Amino acid sequence: KQGKNCTINYNETIGRILSRQIELERLMHKDITNGFAHFTAYYQPIFSSSEKKLVGCEALMRWNPPEFGQVSPAEFIPMAERLGYINLLGENIIRIAGRQCKKWADAGLDLRMNINLSVGQIIEPDFLDKIDTLFDETGAPPDKICFEVTESLAIHDMEKMKELLKHITDKGVKIALDDFGTGYSSLNCIKEMPLNTIKIDKSFIDDIAKNPDTAVFVKMIVNLSHDLHIAVCAEGVEEQVQFDILRDLETDVIQGYYFGRPMPSDKFEEKFLSEKLQ
């Protein structure tokens, strides 16, 4: 993790980290082979800031191997990317969230379903065919799906990325730029990609009530985005004071513990959709 050109003395902690790693890698292979056992999706609500109305959710992957208990996506997603499992896991979550999206659409609900895409999935040679197949399989309405991508796609051929994303936006699928402000080539991504939404990273939101400069920065992103007909989402909003500032800055939608944590679909329905799903 610390890169090349350094030496580290072996100690017990390193041994424990390595054996956890090896054990998790073994379990991941086993669970994937076993029909994606212990993998599920949680859903976190997204609300409009003006009317405080539920407009959609983000599907977030969860892995709960009984041998370890819940493993954080911050740990297992990079592992899956490194081991080449992210395509299978990514397809699995599209299938689960796609079915859920169809179910809510069939019930007459107008909800957007956001699904994360790793750049490793987009650069697969059969990416577009896969997406078509998944839409056929799940029956999910493409115009209700939004794929979240990060600026990391900018390290690949931008023309190619743009073309691939254009193919799916032509079907009505939306694209959101995730974790905005944490990468290196943000402005180029905004200029080149067919974006529907920009998601401002939680690190800015954490700071927004304490540091007036951060509000200036967010306002700039909002103005730029709106001029380009792109919506803005604030991520990781936890407190009323943050919500109030972001609404005043005309951020379009809000995601964060302030409205709700990621939760299983039955809890989500109970908490947010009980009146609409009679």
Ligand code: C2E
């Ligand atoms: P992300 O896409 O930026 O997702 C938002 C993360 O912020 C989620 O963490 C969510 O639980 C957390 N979060 C949301 N609101 C708040 C808040 O108010 N306070 C705090 N403290 N945290 C909040 P989670 O679920 O642990 O996921 C971590 C990351 O793992 C995601 O970050 C995403 O990069 C990745 N990930 C999760 N599911 C998938 C997936 O299906 N595919 C891919 N490729 N990546 C995924």
Ligand code: CA
């Ligand atoms: Ca995301």
Ligand code: CA
């Ligand atoms: Ca994010």
Ligand code: CA
């Ligand atoms: Ca993030």
